Amino acid sequence: MDSDAVFKSDKRRVFKEILIILLIVGLVTAGIFGYGVYWLFYDMARLPEGDFLTEETSPDGTYTVRAYVANGGATVSYAVRGELVFNENDHKVKTIYWSYREEDADITWKDDDTVVINGHTLDVPGDRYDFRHD
CATH class of the missing domain: 1.20.5 (Single alpha-helices involved in coiled-coils or other helix-helix interfaces)
Incomplete structure (x- = not known):
């Protein structure tokens, strides 16, 4: 070569x-x-905690959804954050709902694993609603 x-x-x-x-x-x-x-x-773990609004427990008592209203200040509208609490296990609390321009939370349970928050149906513990992904 x-x-x-x-x-x-x-x-x-x-x-x-x-x-x-x-x-x-x-x-x-x-x-x-x-x-x-x-x-x-987009990380839902970094959302502001807010002030407590209401909570509803699932029919079988496995979960509780707590709703908070977050005030972003003078130039930002209110937002509602919903968190899922596992009543029977020691799982970490999980944020499952984040919606902008809302001040109230209407939480109803359809069954043991399906919750409706302000018209958004979620199958817990897997589903989440985040207005930023719409």
Whole structure:
């Protein structure tokens, strides 16, 4: 093999390695940026607690939904936050409802696992309603 062919082969190998490294760095950067956007704007665990409005317990007593009204200040409208409390287990309280431009919460249970909050039907514990995703 002549030295020119060896040089070209080494050059291709180095180019592939640099390309792979740049691709990995780009994917990691995009992942960190994507998670940061989610954490800043969509993470329901970061919502303000608010002032207590009302609560309703499911017919079988397994869950309780508590509603709070959050006042964002002079330039932001009121919002209602609903959280699910697991009465029989030691699960962490989970925010399942967040709606903007509301001041009251009408909570009714259809059955043991289905709750209606201000007209939005949720199957607990899996469903959530967040106005930012509409």
